Amino acid sequence: MRILLVEDDKVLADALTRALVQSAYAVDVVATGEQADQALAAQVHDLAILDIGLPGMTGLEVLKRLRARRSVMPVLMLTAFDTLADRVRGLDLGADDYLAKPFDLPELEARVRALLRRGAQTTPVIEHGALTFDTVARRVFHAGKPVELSARELALLELLLLREGRVVSKEHIVNHLYGWNDEVGANAIEVYVYRLRKKLEPYGCEIRTIRGMGYLVERSHAPAG
Numbered sequence: 001m002r003i004l005l006v007e008d009d010k011v012l013a014d015a016l017t018r019a020l021v022q023s024a025y026a027v028d029v030v031a032t033g034e035q036a037d038q039a040l041a042a043q044v045h046d047l048a049i050l051d052i053g054l055p056g057m058t059g060l061e062v063l064k065r066l067r068a069r070r071s072v073m074p075v076l077m078l079t080a081f082d083t084l085a086d087r088v089r090g091l092d093l094g095a096d097d098y099l100a101k102p103f104d105l106p107e108l109e110a111r112v113r114a115l116l117r118r119g120a121q122t123t124p125v126i127e128h129g130a131l132t133f134d135t136v137a138r139r140v141f142h143a144g145k146p147v148e149l150s151a152r153e154l155a156l157l158e159l160l161l162l163r164e165g166r167v168v169s170k171e172h173i174v175n176h177l178y179g180w181n182d183e184v185g186a187n188a189i190e191v192y193v194y195r196l197r198k199k200l201e202p203y204g205c206e207i208r209t210i211r212g213m214g215y216l217v218e219r220s221h222a223p224a225g
């Protein structure tokens with residue numbers, strides 16, 4: 001999952017980025033409304049965290065332009081104070097949720113998860129055979145025992161499981177796993193798929209390569225009961 005963070009307060013932006021990257025999200029940061037507008041037009045993000053008070057174009061204007069392009073991307077607005085006027089305008093313009101500063105990181109992360117879940121129409125726990133992916137704890141379990149995965153492997157597995165039964169292209173994976181500042185080696189995705197495949201093989205979760213198209217995890221049949 002890839003998040004665009006629009007925040008001109010560098011200290012706050014850095015703190016949020018650290019927390020989100022730790023939770024295995026790819027994060028891109030911009031500090032102006034104009035940059036945000038451009039970045040959002042590329043349509044590679046799964047969610048935007050948008051500060052209202054920005055130099056130049058405001059967050060509300062960015063949101064208005066995003067919705068005018070008929071994008072349904074979930075947007076979490078950040079407001080400097082809990083002003084009713086900003087909140088109402090934001091929601092009217094199509095924000096999905098808002099947080100007033102100052103806020104606690106766990107609350108921001110909980111709202112991010114809720115919005116991403118809404119977009120993907122999944123429950124907090126994705127089940128695949130005997131594997132369970134807890135999107136809240138950001139952990140994977142097999143028959144109740146934790147499966148150790150790196151942040152990137154976890155993010156890759158999430159992408160594949162959210163599109164269970166469908167081919168996920170390499171381009172989609174690159175777009176949702178990496179931010180602008182991440183270097184993506186030529187074979188990076190192959191390497192992660194290889195590692196993840198090795199780790200999941202014992203648990204009966206198979207990642208198929210569909211030549212020229214991408215990768216696929218077949219739909220699992222939930223165990224009876």
Ligand code: CA
Pocket residue numbers: 007008009051052053054
């Ligand atoms: Ca600001």
